[in-house]
Amino acid sequence: MPRAVTSTSSSSLPQVSQRLTKGGSLEKKPSPLAPWQSETVDYVSGVVQLFGLPPSVGAIYGVLFASPEPLCLDEITTLLSISKGSASQGLRQLKEVGAVAPVRLQEARREYFKPELSLKKLVSGFLRDRVRPSLDSSQTRLEVIERLSRDESARKEFVLSRVNTLRVWSERGRDVLPLIDLLLSEKTGS
Amino acid sequence: MPRAVTSTSSSSLPQVSQRLTKGGSLEKKPSPLAPWQSETVDYVSGVVQLFGLPPSVGAIYGVLFASPEPLCLDEITTLLSISKGSASQGLRQLKEVGAVAPVRLQEARREYFKPELSLKKLVSGFLRDRVRPSLDSSQTRLEVIERLSRDESARKEFVLSRVNTLRVWSERGRDVLPLIDLLLSEKTGS
DNA sequence: GAGTTTGTTCATTTTTTCTTGAACAAACTC
């Protein structure tokens, strides 16, 4: 009894099909979402994709963002016309980065979700869970390269200079992350 | 007539099969590249992929980075065992973001390439060509959302607050870009 | 405990992205 907004609910909504397409955007088809909501889902989804997350994940965050009340898995599934599997996995990813928080509604048995709205938290969660790890493994790999580079007999200076450049870049990367965090913390909008 | 192919001198290159695989890494097979070079190509390629560029593009930048001399399309093709098409397209992309510069070698007819080594230039080129455009189109889309949101009669305050949040985020995004640029400009390593 | 409701997992299918290679163009050579 997905109250309210089921796709093909009682009305004659003909195949309410709203499918994710290449741009990660949603085809404009009859939707249980208000126009501004569809547009927002689409927009947010695009932004999220810029950060390398799949379209469905962006859409899930988007629909939570555009909903006045927390939503449960089933509602998300219906509103976006995505599979239960996608929704479940997408929510997991969003929880991991801290982009979405579970809400326990007193009477309800299901788990509801609301979006994290602090840009700082969103970004730093992403940096922490997605970028930092890469930077770390990058460390190990750099060490391998340094070791191999010592076996080089020819062009010694060139090799050293390049390896050094890599090292510098890597450091710079590690330096910049916390600064981004810092930049976003001031003037907490909204 | 590939001459003076870097590293492993002018020896006979035995079936250099080196294929791009899922992680964007290169299978370890007999390669015309020295070990540190292969490793570097692999490493750099990984980093480049973090920025959303395809593996082959990263590999191309990587091999240029690891080569003491500029390379031409044909040499790149051979060293990485990728197709001429890939190499050509990859080089175009790299030229667009300013990650690679053409070098005119006096006697030679072919076009040779060398890698841009300034981190600042690399990053700002990327921001300019890949991120800025998204931010701009984002502007237009935000306007659409604002317009649609005015048609909303219910939950007025909620809708306004969300739209406002989007606006703030977008501004923040535009503010941060130049700062990143700034951060990278000081102390020019290497 | 039998039957629900809710959610997760994962093999399969679908979609998207990347690479290839062959056809084409442009610029040079003789």
Place this chain on the structure above:
DNA sequence: GAGTTTGTTCAAGAAAAAATGAACAAACTC
């Protein structure tokens, strides 16, 4: 101009990523 050499384009194939859906588990209800 005919033949090279060098490089680009783009349709088609290959590979990777994402979404689906059905089987399964866990927690609840009676």
